[in-house]
Amino acid sequence: MPFLHSLVAVSRMMRHTPHIGADLPPDDTVRLDAPDERLAAASTGLLDGDFKPVSELLARTRETAWWEARDRYVGWLAEQHLIAAGRSGPRDAPGRSWLDTWWDADPDDPDLALLHAEIAVRGAWRTGRGHVARLHDAGPQVRTAAEAAPGDPVPWRIALTRARGLRAPREEFDALWAQAVARSPHHYGCHVSALRFLREDPASxxxxxxxxxxxxxxxxxxxxxxxxxxxxxxxxxxxxxxxxxxxxxxxxxxxxxxxxxxxxxxxxxxxxxxxxxxxxxxxxxxxxxxxxxxxxxxxxxxxxxxxxxxxxxxxxxxxxxxxxxxxxxxxxxxxxxxxxxx
Incomplete structure (x- = not known):
């Protein structure tokens, strides 16, 4: 009987699986961490060093307090930069990126400062045992981003992520969290970072x-x-x-x-x-x-x-x-x- 039940189950799967979920997108159309239409359009020229559409899009998110999109865009752009840097390899001659071009044009841009902070903290997490030292080194960049756009909660999400990696004391977390919610009480990214800090805090x-x-x-x-x-x-x-x-x-x-x-x-x-x-x-x-x-x-x-x-x-x-x-x-x-x- 167990063999018969197994045979029937296999027959069911072979007969019906092709039809269940047949309306799902084909495997080869699924994309991992794809940007939305706005960011996809703005980022098309990055490989050629054209940062202006991206800078304009990030400026718009800051000026309109579109914080959720701003956080998502900064994370995606930082990830693309880190992937490209990793792909070049340590033996390759360092080339000029769209970030370098942006820096030459406007080194005081608050959106550029935010990107640098995200890249520094995100990159530090990938260095294995050396991540604590690199997270310490990222402190000035995170502070610069926060000072450059005083009403922006995203630098405080980055600061909370950094604090988690440094196993910061609870008092420091509480201070960072207060700064985050003062700027946007319901920002998703800040809440997720705070949740992860609490989950990894041995005292919590x-x-x-x-x-x-x-x-x-x-x-x-x-x-x-x-x-x-x-x-x-x-x-x-x-x-x-x-x-x-x-x-x-x-x-x-x-x-x-x-x-x-x-x-x-x-x-x-x-x-x-x-x-x-x-x-x-x-x-x-x-x-x-x-x-x-x-x-x-x-x-x-x-x-x-x-x-x-x-x-x-x-x-x-x-x-x-x-x-x-x-x-x-x-x-x-x-x-x-x-x-x-x-």
Whole structure:
């Protein structure tokens, strides 16, 4: 009998998997950490040293207090710079980048200062045992970015990330957090950085960062990304081997599902939240909802959370296929292929 059950299950999967999720974007169209249309258009000339469209876009985010996009844009630009620098290799002659050209044109630009701070801190995290020294060295750049744009919360998100890497005392965290919320009480990036500091603080029990996330989500409007903070906390809790928070996790998932429904499908802004939500749904074996989130994600795979378990794009595509297989295994063998479940 066990052999027969296995044979039926395999037959179900072979029959129905091609039809379940057939409306998902093909594997070769999915992009990892792709920029939105504005940033994609502005960054087309960077390889030729044309920084002006990017500088104008970042200036617009600062002038209009479009902090979530500003944070996302700065992170993407810093990542592209670090990837290009790593690709050149230590033996290559250092070439002039679009950042150098920008520096020559306007060394006091606050948006350039912010980029330098992000590159310094993000790059420091990648140096293994030497990251603490490099994070110390990044201090002046972070301070310069904060002073150059006094109302901008993004330098304080960078400062919180730096403090986490330095294992800063709680008093320093509290001071940085106060500066961040004074500039933008509901900035998603600052909240995520603060959550991660609390999670890694040996003096902070899991109950503290879980409560921090829930309290933050209670204070924001329905479309705010901060509604996803309990989901991020739940994911970190599950990965750390936490047990006994089922009610909290299920409430966090439901809140994140509402947030996802609030945004248009395929929207780049909530893409990272949707990717985390999908992985948590998979961990909770909520297969139909996971498939629906893959539809909402569209082509926008993100490094977090998939990099936690392997090469991110590969993991995203493997998990997407796995969800389709799981759903196919639940369909009757005699059901019409491509039926209402598709």
């Amino acid at each position: 029990p899991p109950e503290e960062y879980l409560a921090f996330a829930e309290d933050a989500a209670e204070r924001v409007l329905p479309g705010s990304l901060v509604n996803a903070l309990p989901l991020i906390a739940s994911y970190e809790y599950l990965l750390s081997g936490g047990r006994g928070a089922d009610s909290y996790i299920d409430d966090a998932v439901d809140r994140a599902l509402q947030l996802s429904a609030w945004h248009e499908r395929g929207d780049r802004e909530p893409a990272e939240v949707r990717n985390v939500l999908t992985q948590v749904l998979i961990l909770r074996k909520r297969w139909p909802e996971a498939l629906d989130q893959f539809r909402a994600i569209g082509i926008h795979a993100t490094s977090f959370p998939w990099s936690r378990t392997g090469e991110p794009l590969h993991e995203f595509l493997e998990m997407r296929t796995g969800v389709r297989v799981q759903l196919a295994s639940t369909v009757r063998l005699t059901a019409r292929a491509g039926g209402p479940y598709a």
